[in-house]
Amino acid sequence: MPTLSRWFIKIGMLYFVVGLTMGAVLLAQPVMGWSPSLQVLRPVYLHFLFIGWVTQVIMGVGYWMFPKYTKEQPRGREWLGWAVLILLNVGMILRTIGEPAVVLAPQAGLGWTLAVASLFLLLAGWGFILNTWGRIKER
Amino acid sequence: MPKLSVWLVRASLIHMGIGFLFGSLLLHHKGVPIYVWTWKLLNPHIELMIFGWTMQFVMGIAFWILPRFSGEGRYGRVRLGWWSFVLLNAGIIATGLGGWFVLDALSFAGRLLILGAVALFAVLMWPRVKPLGGYAASQKS
Numbered sequence: 001m002p003t004l005s006r007w008f009i010k011i012g013m014l015y016f017v018v019g020l021t022m023g024a025v026l027l028a029q030p031v032m033g034w035s036p037s038l039q040v041l042r043p044v045y046l047h048f049l050f051i052g053w054v055t056q057v058i059m060g061v062g063y064w065m066f067p068k069y070t071k072e073q074p075r076g077r078e079w080l081g082w083a084v085l086i087l088l089n090v091g092m093i094l095r096t097i098g099e100p101a102v103v104l105a106p107q108a109g110l111g112w113t114l115a116v117a118s119l120f121l122l123l124a125g126w127g128f129i130l131n132t133w134g135r136i137k138e139r
Numbered sequence: 140m141p142k143l144s145v146w147l148v149r150a151s152l153i154h155m156g157i158g159f160l161f162g163s164l165l166l167h168h169k170g171v172p173i174y175v176w177t178w179k180l181l182n183p184h185i186e187l188m189i190f191g192w193t194m195q196f197v198m199g200i201a202f203w204i205l206p207r208f209s210g211e212g213r214y215g216r217v218r219l220g221w222w223s224f225v226l227l228n229a230g231i232i233a234t235g236l237g238g239w240f241v242l243d244a245l246s247f248a249g250r251l252l253i254l255g256a257v258a259l260f261a262v263l264m265w266p267r268v269k270p271l272g273g274y275a276a277s278q279k280s
Contacts, residue, residue: 050193067140098169099169111170111171118167121162122159126159129155129156133152136152138142
């Protein structure tokens, strides 16, 4: 398995564990009488599972298993694959900070983190499509 | 990769690209507001990411990877797969537009099309979920 795929999949598993922990906290909050402000984690929780885990594992396995692009570049542009990994995860970290922050402390002026995260995540998604499109082909 | 899988996976990538764009606009709007109408993208974003991207991608890979039959028609009744592809994408577009224009009837019709697509896909794939060499081989071992 290529190094890049291992990074995608291992980071994906971390999101899976942390995401499910957040899900447990969200369910426990009303039962345990914890602060309702914990519910601000809901969009972060959903994106940890769908983007951090599912999409990232697809990216890792796809990079490894899809038909070869060419003999010289079997997995497309490797630098673009690494750029996708970095942009996606920096974007996810920024949204994890920014999404609760803009609700709980709007005066802190952290809205920019979400603007930057939105750009990073968009570039990551489109970068993956660009690098994968040519590998989706008939034998 | 068979032609149907190529179409399903490439369509899923298109849905992913649009879904990421909508999600990006929504996220930006949460931090730095853009347009008042941005929130209307939420339902189409969810539809594109769940059904258009993830589900459709899995269908494409399943059609490619699951055990095949020997000889002619090794992928099964492929015509069902093509109908499933058309109904699924028509359904996602209809449900997404229904979410955007707040037309519940259109969203419902879209959901029914997706249901039809999934039912056809299940009928197509059911016989391919089998032991190596077929059921007769599995009885011998």
